[in-house]
Amino acid sequence: MISTLYLIINLVIFALVGIAGVLVLRSIGRRVSKKLSVRLIGLYTVVLLLSPILAGFIVEEVERKEPVDVPEYYYEQVFENYEERNLEDLQQDEYLRQLTVSEIPVDMESFSEDSPLWIASSDHGELYTYHLIIEVTDTVDQVVITQFVQRFFVDSIDISKQFIPWSWSIADKKLQAKVPEVKINLYSLSPTKIAFHFDGSLSEILQEQQTLGQSFGPAPREGMIQWIQIPEELEFYYRGRGPWRIKQ
Amino acid sequence: MNSIIHKESPMTIAFKQIKDKLYHNTNAFVYLIILHLIGYFFSFSTGMGFGSSGNSFEFIYRNFTTTTLYVLTILWMIMQGFTLAEEKSRQYYMVSNNFTAYFSDIAVLEIYALIGGTLTLFSGFLLQVFGTIFMENFVLHSLYGSMGTLNYLTLFLTGTLYFLIFGTAAYLVGILRVRYQTRFALGALAAAVVIILLSILSASILQRPIFIDVASLFRFYLEETRFFIWLIKVLLTIAALYGLSYVSIKNMEVNRS
Numbered sequence: 425m426i427s428t429l430y431l432i433i434n435l436v437i438f439a440l441v442g443i444a445g446v447l448v449l450r451s452i453g454r455r456v457s458k459k460l461s462v463r464l465i466g467l468y469t470v471v472l473l474l475s476p477i478l479a480g481f482i483v484e485e486v487e488r489k490e491p492v493d494v495p496e497y498y499y500e501q502v503f504e505n506y507e508e509r510n511l512e513d514l515q516q517d518e519y520l521r522q523l524t525v526s527e528i529p530v531d532m533e534s535f536s537e538d539s540p541l542w543i544a545s546s547d548h549g550e551l552y553t554y555h556l557i558i559e560v561t562d563t564v565d566q567v568v569i570t571q572f573v574q575r576f577f578v579d580s581i582d583i584s585k586q587f588i589p590w591s592w593s594i595a596d597k598k599l600q601a602k603v604p605e606v607k608i609n610l611y612s613l614s615p616t617k618i619a620f621h622f623d624g625s626l627s628e629i630l631q632e633q634q635t636l637g638q639s640f641g642p643a644p645r646e647g648m649i650q651w652i653q654i655p656e657e658l659e660f661y662y663r664g665r666g667p668w669r670i671k672q
Numbered sequence: 673m674n675s676i677i678h679k680e681s682p683m684t685i686a687f688k689q690i691k692d693k694l695y696h697n698t699n700a701f702v703y704l705i706i707l708h709l710i711g712y713f714f715s716f717s718t719g720m721g722f723g724s725s726g727n728s729f730e731f732i733y734r735n736f737t738t739t740t741l742y743v744l745t746i747l748w749m750i751m752q753g754f755t756l757a758e759e760k761s762r763q764y765y766m767v768s769n770n771f772t773a774y775f776s777d778i779a780v781l782e783i784y785a786l787i788g789g790t791l792t793l794f795s796g797f798l799l800q801v802f803g804t805i806f807m808e809n810f811v812l813h814s815l816y817g818s819m820g821t822l823n824y825l826t827l828f829l830t831g832t833l834y835f836l837i838f839g840t841a842a843y844l845v846g847i848l849r850v851r852y853q854t855r856f857a858l859g860a861l862a863a864a865v866v867i868i869l870l871s872i873l874s875a876s877i878l879q880r881p882i883f884i885d886v887a888s889l890f891r892f893y894l895e896e897t898r899f900f901i902w903l904i905k906v907l908l909t910i911a912a913l914y915g916l917s918y919v920s921i922k923n924m925e926v927n928r929s
Contacts, residue, residue: 438714441710441713441714448706456699456702458695458698458699461698461699461701461702462701464701464702464705465701465702465704465705468705468708468791469791471798472791472794472797472798473794475794475797475798475800475801476794478797478801479797479798479800479801479804581811581813581814583731586809605730606730606731607730608730608731608732608809609732609734609807609808609809610731610732610809610811611733611734611735611736611803611807611809611810611811612733612734612735612736612810612811612812613735613736613737613796613799613800613810613811613812613813613816614735614736614737614812614815614816615737615738615813615815615823615827616737616738616739616742616796617737617739618742618830618831618834618894619819619823619824619826619827620823621826621830621894621897621902622826622897622898622899622902623823623897
């Protein structure tokens with residue numbers, strides 16, 4: 425129902441723009457003097473001829489790298505094989521992108537067996553299903569959280585770059601995360617298909633564009649992995665549901 | 673035959689007419705600019721997109737192309753083809769016969785097609801600039817990575833020649849309309865009725881619903897990947913359209929009204 429309404433509104437806008445365009449064409453087009461129209465086309469040509477140079481300065485270099493073929497639900501595999509993986513291993517994994525490393529200082533004295541550090545898996549009461557791996561290690565003397573996201577390609581553009589890491593903090597003896605609202609609006613410009621007229625791949629390109637929407641795959645927000653390193657002497661208690669593992 | 677008054681060959685007169693027509697129709701370029709501006713607007717509002725959303729996560733992806741600009745330039749070429757054909761009925765030029773009028777018309781159409789082809793070739797770059805200015809998270813599709821000089825040349829050549837086909841076709845239709853006036857309208861109507869009737873009949877009797885497939889006509893050109901065969905196809909089409917319009921204009925009375 426809403427989509428139909430949306431369609432109708434769009435059509436009305438297009439029709440209005442079209443009518444307005446024709447009216448403008450008729451009223452302005454005929455009145456513009458020859459001198460002015462020559463100047464206008466000259467200006468337009470200059471702008472167009474300059475635009476490749478401008479575009480070269482402004483637009484980022486096209487990613488010429490081939491997209492990595494990331495297995496679907498790769499984060500699940502990482503999570504299941506947590507025993508065999510370690511942090512350096514994940515940092516070098518080409519299927520994962522390291523978002524950030526946050527170090528949270530803890531006051532060891534204030535935690536004991538009776539009052540351990542609580543690790544919460546919810547943000548404002550809302551449970552988030554993320555993948556949490558807690559590693560108890562002696563290499564750190566404070567809580568170190570490394571966040572990873574599964575790399576995710578749309579049109580061979582790496583979307584995982586756009587992800588905002590969660591902000592972890594300790595408050596009231598509770599280690600908790602604030603999940604930021606992620607809104608990714610990605611716009612891309614593709615060349616007109618007839619540029620590949622004689623490449624023999626026209627139909628392939630067309631097909632590729634049609635199947636683009638289907639290749640969207642799993643919701644990428646679930647592809648986050650939080651690797652939490654906790655010093656050995658720190659007492660902690662995990663509270664919550666959600667998938668999590670402890671690596672001793 | 674040389675003109676007695678001007679003592680000039682038909683070709684010289686034709687070249688003078690080309691200049692004159694280009695000057696007289698300078699406003700055509702204003703139409704082109706306005707159409708292109710509309711094209712830029714449409715390109716950014718009709719991008720193919722899809723999205724996904726969940727709790728605290730929203731992802732929208734849109735993809736733009738310069739196709740709208742091509743469509744609008746084709747529209748412009750059709751407009752110009754009609755305009756040039758219409759002016760046959762008011763020949764105010766210097767000594768003019770059907771040959772010089774025809775020759776200068778197709779030459780002007782070719783110049784228009786060249787201008788259209790060049791401008792639309794560069795419109796992709798302008799869209800890039802607009803995109804980076806007006807949108808955050810604007811990227812180029814990976815296909816741009818595989819664009820080489822040959823692809824740009826292809827874009828220019830195919831664009832120009834397709835524009836020319838549409839312009840010449842419009843010119844031919846315009847000439848036929850000017851020449852046959854009411855009979856043309858009746859004939860077009862009759863042709864439409866015949867085509868619709870035939871397709872209905874073929875659908876009901878022969879059980880083959882598609883009688884005239886416009887898409888297959890486009891595919892005839894668009895899906896040709898061998899360059900020389902494509903060039904022959906396109907050039908033959910243009911030549912046929914030129915020939916037909918010349919035959920139609922050849923013994924036409926210059927001042928009919």
